[in-house]
Amino acid sequence: MKIKVCPSCGHEIYDRGKFCQFCGCELRGGKTVDRPDERADTERAWGAGVAENGSWDPEKAYRGSAGRVLAVTLAAVLLVAAAVIAYTHIRGQEMRFPKLNSGMTFQQARQAMREDGFREDEVPYLGSFYSLQRYGSREVFGIETVYSELEVQEGSYVAVGHMYYEPESGTMMNPGPVFRQLERNLNSSLGEGIRADDGTYYYWRDRDKLLLMTYNAPDEIQIVIYYTAQDISL
Secondary structure, eight states: EEEETTTTOEEEETTTTTTTTTOBBBOOOOEEEEEOOOHHHHHTTTTTBBBSSSSBBBHHHHHHHHHHHHHHHHHHHHHHHHHHHHHHHHHHHHHHHHOOOOOOOOOHHHHHHHHTOOOOOOOOOOSSSSSEEEEOOEEEEEEOEEEEEEEEEEEEEEEEEEEEEEEOOOOOSOHHHHHHHHHHHHHHHHHSSSSSSSSSSSEEEETTEEEEEEETTTTTEEEEEEEEEEEEOO
């Protein structure tokens, strides 16, 4: 690019300038030299804040940085929105049974499960002390179940169990990938889970609910949610 040399002080000035920014001398005539186009690099380094005469222009720098600030802010908003959506989805899984409570009859609990979209898989078992209803596979806590089961002991508790397949097998001491993912999802929605003193299960408490997670077998994970008005000792 063209560079002028100030006839008064000898400093090099951008060709478009009319006055020397060092001594103020008017640039009439004077020597002109060619220089590599360093101005583009300077503008990028200074946030496009270089004025036409090569001096620092705060207003131009603000205009240049405002676009970047807006882009960064928008990206941050999108990340937060994505996190909220993910959390809401997991929280929605945790609150999958909002109508269930410990005072329900077996038929009332079955109706609540149907309203939530669970598909009854077998005829119910009606026992003297408790009743059972089995359901087909569906996503619960972000992972597809093998099956789910409703158990009701009227006047005492309502419980919902979910069975998951662990393809790589695992134990409580060395859990597999499905167990670890379920644990992360539950920790995100319920807070950090607590490992039992004997290490045989994890549990979470949430208001009137108690959730237990353990291995029934190396390839089978079980989650049971108890709804009870009575405190369950662990």
